[in-house]
Amino acid sequence: MVRNLVLTFFFVLSFNTYSSEKFPAGAGTTLDLSVNAFSHPMAGTRGMLRRYFQTGNSFFKGAWVTAPSSTPLRDGLGPVFNATSCTACHFLDGRGRGLPDTDGPTDISLLFRLRQIKENGEVIEHEKYGGQFQPHSIEGVKGEGEVFVKFETIIGSFADGETYELKKPNYIFRKLSQGKLGDTTIISPRVGPQMIGLGLLENIKEEDILEKADPEDRDGDGISGRVNRVFSVVEQREVLGRFGWKAGKPSLLEQNAAAFVGDIGITSYLFPKEECTYVQLDCEEKKTKSDISKHLLNRVTEYTQLLSVPVRRNFDDPRVKSGQKVFNQISCQACHTPSYTTGNQSKFKVLNNQKIYPYTDMLLHDMGDALADDIREYKNEAQATTREWRTPPLWGLGLIKKINGHTRFLHDGRARNLKEAILWHGGEAKEAKENFLKLKKSDREDLIKFLRSL
Numbered sequence: 001m002v003r004n005l006v007l008t009f010f011f012v013l014s015f016n017t018y019s020s021e022k023f024p025a026g027a028g029t030t031l032d033l034s035v036n037a038f039s040h041p042m043a044g045t046r047g048m049l050r051r052y053f054q055t056g057n058s059f060f061k062g063a064w065v066t067a068p069s070s071t072p073l074r075d076g077l078g079p080v081f082n083a084t085s086c087t088a089c090h091f092l093d094g095r096g097r098g099l100p101d102t103d104g105p106t107d108i109s110l111l112f113r114l115r116q117i118k119e120n121g122e123v124i125e126h127e128k129y130g131g132q133f134q135p136h137s138i139e140g141v142k143g144e145g146e147v148f149v150k151f152e153t154i155i156g157s158f159a160d161g162e163t164y165e166l167k168k169p170n171y172i173f174r175k176l177s178q179g180k181l182g183d184t185t186i187i188s189p190r191v192g193p194q195m196i197g198l199g200l201l202e203n204i205k206e207e208d209i210l211e212k213a214d215p216e217d218r219d220g221d222g223i224s225g226r227v228n229r230v231f232s233v234v235e236q237r238e239v240l241g242r243f244g245w246k247a248g249k250p251s252l253l254e255q256n257a258a259a260f261v262g263d264i265g266i267t268s269y270l271f272p273k274e275e276c277t278y279v280q281l282d283c284e285e286k287k288t289k290s291d292i293s294k295h296l297l298n299r300v301t302e303y304t305q306l307l308s309v310p311v312r313r314n315f316d317d318p319r320v321k322s323g324q325k326v327f328n329q330i331s332c333q334a335c336h337t338p339s340y341t342t343g344n345q346s347k348f349k350v351l352n353n354q355k356i357y358p359y360t361d362m363l364l365h366d367m368g369d370a371l372a373d374d375i376r377e378y379k380n381e382a383q384a385t386t387r388e389w390r391t392p393p394l395w396g397l398g399l400i401k402k403i404n405g406h407t408r409f410l411h412d413g414r415a416r417n418l419k420e421a422i423l424w425h426g427g428e429a430k431e432a433k434e435n436f437l438k439l440k441k442s443d444r445e446d447l448i449k450f451l452r453s454l
């Protein structure tokens, strides 16, 4: 009896503890706040699962080499590629910086999706460069070229008169192997995002995401929110998109397999074709039959599903609490949905029925001209248009500086800090941005303190 009481007490205690917002990933939240804070499996991952995680980790971090080699499990790089390892763009499971401080070559972690508008208005992958620009290549094959950035300064001010400066990136493609990209090309820059809590995002119930979608803006709040519908090669049908800056990938398995082939040049049973176009004859000639096995792709996928989210810092600080109030008052939460209880469909128990705090609605929003890929409005990733982006989760943002040594945010890393990330908001988030501009300085600072505590 006493024992039962004690057990009940501990159960209630731990239940309450982990359902607090201090633990964004619920019971699996990691308590480590070192530079490795993003690299832990969900708390409680033991035994065989832990070994799977470690194997996945090793194939995520390790570099791939040209085939044939003495390490056949890790060869098959290229013929064209962006980087030789996953970690090159997701360093320490964090995010890339994307852009340099001043005009110059872009960072390896920034990749470019390419689309071409056909005469009949149809949008296809670029005929000569494919769906993604790959600057690098193995010996005997031409890399596709180089990308430089030239910044343009945008000046603005808060209602209280304080001024700010934003740096708008303009991308310049040089040394192009197959000639000019052409006027009908749509370029979409994307920086490698952080890898934490992805298995939990995958396990958010579809009905909970659909509930917040409001494509026609029926409630008239100026915020619509659409789901992306994408073709799943696994399920051979259209399903809800969840991953990537435009929610263009339906699952971590497909996202990872696409990353292997698109970013590193490693084919798999899901994507067996190398990224060589009909004009890239050298690429075609040098391609190898070296795939990542289904088994190892699964290990990498389990790795990405199990990465935890760190515990909140300064959670009880009154200014953090006041910043959270400001966040809700000025409608940031209209898209950055604070919380969900995950579903129960994952094979990993620690991902099921967890109260989580990711701060995303997983929906696409028109974010205005300044963030758009192109002034021409076309669908350039499944249902997502050139103006639309998926609300990114905000958990972990405050640790990027420690882990990755920079504070760059947004889809191409153009925001140099959290304040700038908000200042770039437009389109459906225009009102929230304008509310931010009207805040008094101490409220603005509290809001940033709150974001840093996530």
Ligand code: HEC
Binding pocket: 060, 082, 083, 084, 085, 086, 087, 088, 089, 090, 108, 109, 110, 111, 190, 191, 192, 193, 194, 195, 198, 242, 243, 244, 245, 246, 248, 252, 255, 256, 259, 260, 263, 264, 300, 304
């Ligand atoms: C050249 C840089 C680069 C490399 C290398 C790279 N990624 Fe990524 N990764 C990105 C970018 C950019 C995105 C966002 C893609 C998009 O918007 O479609 C991304 C997105 C992801 C996501 C989805 C995250 C989310 O929040 O939606 C996962 C998972 C992922 N990558 C896994 C991998 C794996 C596994 C590898 C190695 C096989 C890898 N990545 C290699 C740049 C990279």
Ligand code: HEC
Binding pocket: 223, 327, 330, 331, 332, 333, 334, 335, 336, 365, 367, 371, 389, 390, 391, 392, 393, 394, 397, 408, 409, 410, 411, 412, 418, 421, 422, 425, 428, 429, 432, 433, 436, 451
């Ligand atoms: C209409 C929906 C919407 C509203 C309202 C909104 N956001 Fe966002 N937020 C987004 C989207 C979409 C992005 C990604 C845009 C991009 O990368 O181009 C984003 C990006 C961010 C980022 C950068 C995240 C990252 O991973 O780089 C921060 C920080 C952020 N928002 C904070 C806020 C705050 C604070 C507010 C309230 C002032 C707010 N947002 C209001 C949709 C919204």
